[in-house]
Amino acid sequence: MRRVRILITGGSGRLGRTIVPLLSAAGHSVRVLSRVRRTGPGLQVSHVVGDLTTGAGLTESVADIDAIVHLASDSRNARAVDVDGTQRLMEVARAARVKHLLYCSIVGIDRIPFRYYECKLEAERAIAESGVPFSILRATQFHSFVAFLLSEASKYPFIMPIPSGFVVQSVAIEEVAVRMVRAVNEGPSGMLRDFGGPEVLTIEEAAAAWVVQRPRGWGSWPVPIYLPGRTAAAFRSGYNTCPDGERGAETWREWLVRSMAT
Numbered sequence: 001m002r003r004v005r006i007l008i009t010g011g012s013g014r015l016g017r018t019i020v021p022l023l024s025a026a027g028h029s030v031r032v033l034s035r036v037r038r039t040g041p042g043l044q045v046s047h048v049v050g051d052l053t054t055g056a057g058l059t060e061s062v063a064d065i066d067a068i069v070h071l072a073s074d075s076r077n078a079r080a081v082d083v084d085g086t087q088r089l090m091e092v093a094r095a096a097r098v099k100h101l102l103y104c105s106i107v108g109i110d111r112i113p114f115r116y117y118e119c120k121l122e123a124e125r126a127i128a129e130s131g132v133p134f135s136i137l138r139a140t141q142f143h144s145f146v147a148f149l150l151s152e153a154s155k156y157p158f159i160m161p162i163p164s165g166f167v168v169q170s171v172a173i174e175e176v177a178v179r180m181v182r183a184v185n186e187g188p189s190g191m192l193r194d195f196g197g198p199e200v201l202t203i204e205e206a207a208a209a210w211v212v213q214r215p216r217g218w219g220s221w222p223v224p225i226y227l228p229g230r231t232a233a234a235f236r237s238g239y240n241t242c243p244d245g246e247r248g249a250e251t252w253r254e255w256l257v258r259s260m261a262t
Contacts, residue, residue, distance in 0.1 A: 005029045010071030019177040052085030058092045067100040078119035086123040090130035100188045105138045107194050111239040113230050133188035139176045140169045140196035143255040150210045154220050164224030169241040171197035175248035194245030213256040
């Protein structure tokens with residue numbers, strides 16, 4: 001397998017921290033883009049300073065790079081990071097003749113009227129229209145993200161409000177990372193098959209399993225609450241799932257057992 005020189009944006013995030021060592025172990029040369037200077041975790045990993053929101057350092061970051069794995073995202077500042085930042089990245093990637101840009105997106109962003117998702121969709125379009133050879137992988141919600149949402153809901157006294165009728169097909173972040181490494185090795189392939197977890201659950205089922213595994217003393221109990229609006233209707237319709245997509249192996253319950261043991 002050819003050694004590829006890779007720049008990773010969002011390398012300090014959960015997916016980034018998982019994929020960086022996998023790419024390094026596969027023999028690739030990995031460069032992580034950060035807004036502040038960091039020390040690399042291994043001989044095959046280096047860090048470079050750059051900022052997607054201003055464009056500072058991006059030209060230098062892509063110098064001598066074969067491929068970019070674009071993971072940077074910010075739901076609270078999506079216009080600046082996901083849309084404008086991606087546009088800036090594509091401009092310097094095109095000028096540097098980068099051979100492949102791989103972007104991690106979210107299943108259902110074209111069918112769910114949620115502002116963050118709309119920004120992710122704009123980023124996809126900027127990539128597809130940039131002239132840079134690309135691959136886009138849409139993944140479902142990570143197990144860890146669903147667990148975070150349930151944990152936040154459990155902070156209410158006595159009850160744990162959950163959106164009734166919502167469905168999830170959460171996936172292990174490690175399996176998404178492995179799929180992305182494979183996409184790097186395969187080269188530019190356009191829109192890839194959606195990638196999701198092995199099962200589709202109602203949020204009520206997911207919450208019930210989470211309650212069983214949570215630490216003792218957490219007394220709130222899941223209470224389904226109906227949410228109005230087009231966004232909620234889209235989640236009830238399962239537009240955030242990919243029943244015909246590629247699937248990971250670790251179920252929600254298996255991940256809960258593993259995560260609670262660590």
